[in-house]
Amino acid sequence: MTDKPKRWSTPPTLEDIEALAEWALSSLPEKFRRHIGDVIVRVEDFPDEETEREMELDSPFDLMGLYRGVSLDRKSVGDLPREPDMIFLYRRPLIDYWAENGEDLPHLIRHVMIHEIGHHFGLSDADMEAIEAAAVD
Numbered sequence: 631m632t633d634k635p636k637r638w639s640t641p642p643t644l645e646d647i648e649a650l651a652e653w654a655l656s657s658l659p660e661k662f663r664r665h666i667g668d669v670i671v672r673v674e675d676f677p678d679e680e681t682e683r684e685m686e687l688d689s690p691f692d693l694m695g696l697y698r699g700v701s702l703d704r705k706s707v708g709d710l711p712r713e714p715d716m717i718f719l720y721r722r723p724l725i726d727y728w729a730e731n732g733e734d735l736p737h738l739i740r741h742v743m744i745h746e747i748g749h750h751f752g753l754s755d756a757d758m759e760a761i762e763a764a765a766v767d
Contacts, residue, residue, distance in 0.1 A: 638735060641725050647673045647739065651719055654740040662747070669699070669715045669750055671743075675722045691723045695742040697749035717746040 638646070651671045655663065676690040687693055699715025719742060728735050748758045 642721070642735065644673050644675070644721055647719055647721050647724065650736055650739040651717075651743055653736065654743040657740065658744075658747075666747060666750065667715070669717055669747075671717045671719065673719045673721055676720055677718070690720075691726055693720055694723045694727060695719050695746045697746040699750065715750060717743065717750070719743070 642650070648671070651673065655666070655671070658666075677685070677687070677693050677696065681687075681693070681696065682690055685693060685696075696718040697715070698713075698718065700712060719739065724735075724738060724742065727733070728738055745758055
């Protein structure tokens with residue numbers, strides 16, 4: 631998917647969010663895409679209960695995306711095989727944010743995907759906030 635996705639007047643489905651995630655990945659420069667490797671993107675309505683506890687969420691609506699895996703800066707060729715790296719997008723929190731803030735949905739999905747890819751590269755939330763702040767100034 632290379633064209634920017636459509637606008638919605640009804641809540642997007644899980645498949646719509648998957649298509650947006652695919653678009654977001656395809657819109658990244660090749661120098662970043664080639665380092666994403668075999669990261670799996672999964673779209674679910676909400677984080678599971680274990681994730682809610684682990685992240686100490688007040689509400690399942692508090693988390694729009696999550697990276698699970700070993701970041702590139704911590705990987706070694708000597709590592710034993712592990713579960714695949716995954717990016718989770720949570721449909722209902724994304725839709726709520728979209729509805730409450732009026733942000734363009736493809737832009738929101740792209741922003742969350744880039745944030746989670748940043749974790750794959752080993753960047754912290756503070757690192758990414760600093761990069762975003764510098765880009766806005």
